[in-house]
Amino acid sequence: MQHTASALIELGAVFFGLGILGRLAWRIGVSPVPLYLIGGLAFGQGGVIPLTGIEPFTDLASEIGVVLLLLLLGLEYSAGELVTGLRRSWSAGLIDVALNATPGALVAVMLGWGPTAAVVLAGVTYISSSGIIAKVLGDLGRLGNRETPVVLSILVFEDLAMAVYLPILTALLAGVGLVGGLGTVGVSILTVSLVLVLALRYGRYVSALVDSQDPEVFLLRLLGAALLVAGVASQLQVSAAVGAFLLGIAISGSTATNATRMLTPLRDLFAAVFFVVFGLNTDPSAIPPVLPFALLLVVLTTTTKFVTGWLAARKQGIRRMGRARAGAALIARGEFSIVIAGLAVGSGAVTGQLAALSTTYVLLMAVIGPVAARLVEPVAQRVVNSRASART
Amino acid sequence: MDVTVTPLPGLGTQQEFTTGSGRRIGVITYRDGRMELIVSDPQDPDKICAATDLTGEETSTLANLLGAPQLVGKLTEQQREVTGVTTWQLPLVAGSPYDGRSLGETEMRTRTSVSIVAVIRDGSVHPSPRPDFVFAGDDLVVMVGTAEGLRAANEILENG
Numbered sequence A: 001m002q003h004t005a006s007a008l009i010e011l012g013a014v015f016f017g018l019g020i021l022g023r024l025a026w027r028i029g030v031s032p033v034p035l036y037l038i039g040g041l042a043f044g045q046g047g048v049i050p051l052t053g054i055e056p057f058t059d060l061a062s063e064i065g066v067v068l069l070l071l072l073l074g075l076e077y078s079a080g081e082l083v084t085g086l087r088r089s090w091s092a093g094l095i096d097v098a099l100n101a102t103p104g105a106l107v108a109v110m111l112g113w114g115p116t117a118a119v120v121l122a123g124v125t126y127i128s129s130s131g132i133i134a135k136v137l138g139d140l141g142r143l144g145n146r147e148t149p150v151v152l153s154i155l156v157f158e159d160l161a162m163a164v165y166l167p168i169l170t171a172l173l174a175g176v177g178l179v180g181g182l183g184t185v186g187v188s189i190l191t192v193s194l195v196l197v198l199a200l201r202y203g204r205y206v207s208a209l210v211d212s213q214d215p216e217v218f219l220l221r222l223l224g225a226a227l228l229v230a231g232v233a234s235q236l237q238v239s240a241a242v243g244a245f246l247l248g249i250a251i252s253g254s255t256a257t258n259a260t261r262m263l264t265p266l267r268d269l270f271a272a273v274f275f276v277v278f279g280l281n282t283d284p285s286a287i288p289p290v291l292p293f294a295l296l297l298v299v300l301t302t303t304t305k306f307v308t309g310w311l312a313a314r315k316q317g318i319r320r321m322g323r324a325r326a327g328a329a330l331i332a333r334g335e336f337s338i339v340i341a342g343l344a345v346g347s348g349a350v351t352g353q354l355a356a357l358s359t360t361y362v363l364l365m366a367v368i369g370p371v372a373a374r375l376v377e378p379v380a381q382r383v384v385n386s387r388a389s390a391r392t
Numbered sequence B: 001m002d003v004t005v006t007p008l009p010g011l012g013t014q015q016e017f018t019t020g021s022g023r024r025i026g027v028i029t030y031r032d033g034r035m036e037l038i039v040s041d042p043q044d045p046d047k048i049c050a051a052t053d054l055t056g057e058e059t060s061t062l063a064n065l066l067g068a069p070q071l072v073g074k075l076t077e078q079q080r081e082v083t084g085v086t087t088w089q090l091p092l093v094a095g096s097p098y099d100g101r102s103l104g105e106t107e108m109r110t111r112t113s114v115s116i117v118a119v120i121r122d123g124s125v126h127p128s129p130r131p132d133f134v135f136a137g138d139d140l141v142v143m144v145g146t147a148e149g150l151r152a153a154n155e156i157l158e159n160g
Helices: A003-027 A033-042 A055-076 A079-110 A115-126 A130-139 A148-173 A178-210 A215-235 A240-250 A253-280 A284-315 A320-329 A335-347 A353-391 B056-078 B108-112 B147-159
Strands: B004-008 B012-018 B024-030 B035-040 B048-054 B085-092 B115-121 B124-127 B139-146
Touching (some): A003 A033, A079 A148, A079 A240, A130 A353, A148 A320, A215 A240, B056 B139, B085 B147
Antiparallel strands (some): B085 B139
């Protein structure tokens, strides 16, 4: 068959299949991320049907997927919100880092994968999925609950932590030594603070630069600016993803609202390709050996996230039921854990088994998270009732 | 009244207050301008037990419905100095002789020296209605006058 024709057929089949999976996922009330990963695992390396000839497109598309994921994450927040969110949540945020990054790092060390892999896996287990959590909170009608601002400000802290973490990770993966690494950390923290200050003061100029009444012009400028910034950031070893995130923060007001509306479907498309490519590049036969460790991480980090949410909510004077809801809401991991694992595996600096472990972990956590958020109230109620009856 | 404003990063803001009975009532304003009315659960004050999306028109209707008694209260407050003058809010029931007739036809002022200061219809307030204002069933008529005059006015609205 002609090359173009076969590539189009394969790509069409992949997109169409993803469409069916996505519909199925939301229908049963879970995030489509795990289904996309399974879709990717089923094909490609070691899968049922190997796909060939679409790599040039899917490789670039998955890069764009990461840029768009982070750009839209940045668009969600205004710089002002980030600053107030940070002020509200820094202590809970630090507990979050300590409790949830440690299990990942420990397991990587336990497996003898080395310090770089430990930093990668720490990030994978630390970062909650703001996409899944926001969707679940909305679906369950909990946006007006008193614990919800607590949950959201922890997510804000995590997203900002990503902006500092990703450049460090990129530097580590590039094999920069300790001194060079510290330099990169300094540069990235400086860049992030600088952009925050600029966005707070001059955000409207950045917005004006991309804004246009004409949707076509607007989309081209926005996408162009995002790819340019991401590319330059990547060239400067600050990570393309962070560049896109910071651009998103700098764009504010109605421009940000319009940009979000326009880019969301694009993001969903390219991010889906990113998850599939990650699944494609993961060898399913590598999963069984790491499965016990994935399960260990699932148990550990479900508990630690729950404790994080519980403590953060308690600090705000929220009652027990609300603390339990906050704890359960934070459990889901998803898109950003895969972004981190994807960067690491793509660089070749860590073992391929890390991809298998991360995939399995995210597969489980992206399903457990929404289920836990849904079940926490009836379960907690039952515990309360049984305690009450035990007392009488 | 203490209104608490809480930012919901990435979503919008929430404004709420706590009632005397300990329930939180508030509004979530989303970035895109959507509004949601929220009421907290009596058993678990951290939780929302009712939430409903409201369009712009619906919010102003609700605001007027809730604001109407306050209008009467405010008028009463203003007339506190003037002894013998009160404000009443009377319904014009469907089937009243003035249902579909104009304010001027009631000759309210001449007959009872009561002033009609506002009419509330479908949640919106029509202040200082002119004599050509046409009544409809279920209007709430806000009147100012002496207690005796207001009783007479009520009689007129009911029986003509």
